[in-house]
Amino acid sequence: MYPQQIHSYLQQFFKENNCQILNENDHFINVQLTIEMDKRIMNRPFYWKYQESTGAEPNPAQLTFITDTNKLDDDIKGEVIHFGSPRLSQLFQATNEMGSFVQMYEQVADNLGTKTILTPWLGVNYKITYFSDQTKEVLYSLGMNLMTGTLLEGFQESLSEMDLGVTRPENTFNLPYTIKPIRALERLDGVIENSIQQEDHKWAEEAKMRWQKDRNVLEYFYEGVEDRPECYEIEKEAMDQQYEARIKIEIINGGLFYLI
Amino acid sequence: MIIERSTEWKEGFIERLENREAWDNWTLYTMSYDVVKMNLITDFQGLQSPKYLPTLTPLAHQLEVAETVIERMNGKAILADEVGLGKTIEAGLILKEYLIRGLVKKALILVPASLTNQWIEELNQKFHIPAMQYRKNYDLNHCTIVVMSIDMAKRSPHKEKIYEQDYDLIIIDEAHKLKNHKTKNYEFVQNLKKKFCLLLTATPIQNNVFELFYLISLLKPGHLGNYESFQASFSASKHDVEQEEYLKELVNQVMVRNRRQDTGIEWTNRHVEIIPIDFTKEEKEVYDMISELPTVSPVFSDAFSMITLQREMCSSKEATCLTLTNMREKCIKPEDSSYIDEIIHKAMALEINSKAEKAYEIVSRANGKVIIFTEYRASQTYLQWYLHSKGITSVLFNGKLNKNKREWMKQLFKEKAQVLIATESGSEGINLQFCYHVINYDLPWNPMKLEQRIGRVHRLGQENDVHIYNLAIQNTIEDHILDLLYVKIGVFEKVVGELDDILSAFKKTI
Incomplete structure (x- = not known):
């Protein structure tokens, strides 16, 4: 992430969370946190507890973030923020927590009083992580038509071209879904699991071979030893944990979408 | 295959469907997806960590070490670069990589007490890894990345508390301190669960080849066979081995070692000489x-x-x-x-100390700061007095100094004094690139101590050629020490690899 990308990320993040930007340039940003945001990112629960119990005037923090130190000429003091900095990870985390579930309607221009029918969809973004002593991740964005059960891949990407809003436009009506969202979610989970089953799991085979090789080495060390010491067991356990192949399925976010 | 999944999202979704909670913001939803997509680790191979560390510029050999250890050594390795090439950076890169990839949640870093602060600073500042120093009564359940002195860790009740934890990565700095398998340190580490494990030492062999055997057996028991088969296969005795090419091959499967000259960085030269001295009658x-x-x-x-x-x-x-x-x-x-x-x-x-006179001669000829290493506190004090009588200012450095005093002495040496007189214990973890003359006033038995001493000045950041003077009095025990040092260097080079000059520019053949 380049400084410029981080800068616009911060701008957008604070704007969306109603935090007023007091002062900014292309390399720094000075922002007034709302009470809610202060509680979320400033990590000072005791302060807020005290404020609330005494009824004192709440005083959420003002922060200055420097996104590009190279351009810094004036005397600006603040937190340097770059990709990998703990603050940015925290904001990523906050973004995820506050952007997990949505319900969106495609916006339609008024078309001579004709009513437009909106079809309900469930969209879910999955992250699959493959673990052994190494890792790899894959992202799937799936959508399911709640009328027909049709499956769409790359759902999030297709949404990005649409004009979506949180309220249903005047001249539209939704079809009631025939597949319940929860049922659809289970079906999508099934789709993911199925595709995992059908993949080539060479990576897991390879991890198993590395594990076997290390096991043989260990056995060789204790060959002929009747009473094996505790450290033999510990070592064995460590190896099992190190090489054991696992797959983790996570849902990043998802929601209901009413589309034309 | 084990598949892990969580129902957390589903539960949250039901809350919204049943109107008990509000829906979230669409922009944040999109931003969140974009962030995940951008940070996605699409390949088992390769390093993610550099892009998370834009303020750190690792050297090519450091990145290569991190990659080799993770991809080819499965995260269990001895990092044995020569002194001053940045083993801490390499370990930091590996730890960071595992943290990013989610393979390490908890890590334990065992270091000599004098280096704990340095580790914490480096990990926090250079790597944004929230490492903390362990103190008595800390609850280890709440410490994810913890730095601890090994001397503390091996004692009760800390030892038991550590064994209760489930560490994914163990890093041990100055791992040559584990060379003796009969010590408490060794036993402690042996019983520690080592999923991923890094042992850091520039000098995996100090005195004899069995030290390397025990070090590797700690990391990967069986890799060199058991003691009997190791001894038999390589006809190993303390100061000799056979089949060394084969042994080297095995060692290199678990050890990475960069030498200054392979780093592609311009290093200043090292001039090493033995200065023979005659006693007075x-x-x-x-x-x-x-x-x-x-x-x-x-x-x-x-x-x-x-x-x-x-x-x-x-x-x-x-x-x-x-x-x-x-x-x-x-x-x-x-x-x-x-x-x-x-x-x-x-x-x-006696009115004359021939060696001290020689040292004085070198100091007065030297154009710049000089470090004198001695093995004895009494000689250290004497040398300070003697140099003072010749009008040369010096500061003393030893293992008893605490961190602040060490910094203060270093500062005094940099700004005020010409000479720093150090005992062995002072030679760990201080970096003195502004100085480029080292006098080994007394010779240690262990050649790696010489390497550690020289490493204080001949490291990244040194701008001048470094001069090393090894003082030895002829026809005394020091002749014998010199011979033995050559033998030990020979063993090291046979098994571990070439060493930079530490005794003299000309290698004796053994």
Whole structure:
């Protein structure tokens, strides 16, 4: 992430969370946190507890973030923020927590009083992580038509071209879904699991071979030893944990979408 | 195959469907997806960590080490770069990579007490890894990345508390301290669960080849076979091995070692010389009297104390007399005490210290700061007095100094004094690139101590050629020490790899 990308990320993040930007340039940003945001990112629960119990005037923090130190000429003091900095990870985390579930309607221009029918969809973004002593991740964005059960891949990407809003436009009506969202979610989970089953799991085979090789080495060390010491067991356990192949399925976010 | 999944999202979704909670913001939803997409680890291979560390510019060899250890050594390795090439950076990169990839949640970093602060600073500042120093009564359940001195860790109750934890990665700095398999340190580490494990040492062999065997057996028991098969396969004795090419091959499967010259960085040269010194007639006389000790009386027959005395005599009369005085107190027979008295008397009457004179000569010729390493506190004090009498200012450095004092002494040396006189224990973890003359006033038994000493100045950031002077008094125990040092260097090079010059520019063949 380049400084410029981080800068616009911060701008957008604070704007969306109603935090007023007091002062900014292309390399720094000075922002007034709302009470809610202060509680979320400033990590000072005791302060807020005290404020609330005494009824004192709440005083959420003002922060200055420097996104590009190279351009810094004036005397600006603040937190340097770059990709990998703990603050940015925290904001990523906050973004995820506050952007997990949505319900969106495609916006339609008024078309001579004709009513437009909106079809309900469930969209879910999955992250699959493959673990052994190494890792790899894959992202799937799936959508399911709640009328027909049709499956769409790359759902999030297709949404990005649409004009979506949180309220249903005047001249539209939704079809009631025939597949319940929860049922659809289970079906999508099934789709993911199925595709995992059908993949080539060479990576897991390879991890198993590395594990076997290390096991043989260990056995060789204790060959002929009747009473094996505790450290033999510990070592064995460590190896099992190190090489054991696992797959983790996570849902990043998802929601209901009413589309034309 | 184990598949892990969580129902957390589903539960949250139901809350919204049933109107108990509000829906979220669409922009944040999109941003969140974009962030995940951007940070996605799409390949088992390769390093993610550099892009998370834009303020750190690792050197090519450091990145290569991190990659090799993770991809080819499965995260279990000895990092054995020569001193000053940044083993801490390599370990930091590996730890960071595992944290990013979610393979390490908890890590334990064991270091000598004097280096704990340095580790914490580096991990926090350079790697944004929230490492903390362990203190008594800390609850280890709440410490994810913890730095601890190994001497503390091996003792109860800390030991038990550590064993209860489930660490994914263990890093041990200055791992040559585990060379002896009969120590508590060794036993402690042996019983530690080591999923991923990094052992850091520039000198995996200090004195003999079994040290490397034990170090590797700690990391990967069986890799070199068990003790008997190792000894048999390589006809290993303390100072010799056979089939060394094969052994080297095996060692290189678990050890990475970069030498200064392979790093692609311009290094300044290292000029190493042995400076032979002759005793004066009077000094020689005292030395000979010491060497006679075992024949004088059976109470002096202990070879160890005679060797100590001989070495001390090669250093200073002050060091010698301290030991002699202690010996005298233990004498019962009057003729024994009077022999000791005579040596003390003769020693104290000496007006010249040939070695100190030589050291002074080098200091006054040297164009710049000089570090003198001695093995004895008494010689250290004497040298300071002697140099002072010649108008040369010096500061002392030893292992008893705490962190603040060490920094203060370093500052004094940088700004005020020409000479720093250090004892062995002072030579770990201080970086003195502004100095480029090192006098090894006394020679240690262990060649790797010389390498560690030289490493204080010959490291990244040194701008001048480095000059090393090894002082040795001819026809004394120091000749023998020199020979043994050559033998040990030979073993090291056979098994581990080439070493930079530490004794002299010309290698003796063994």
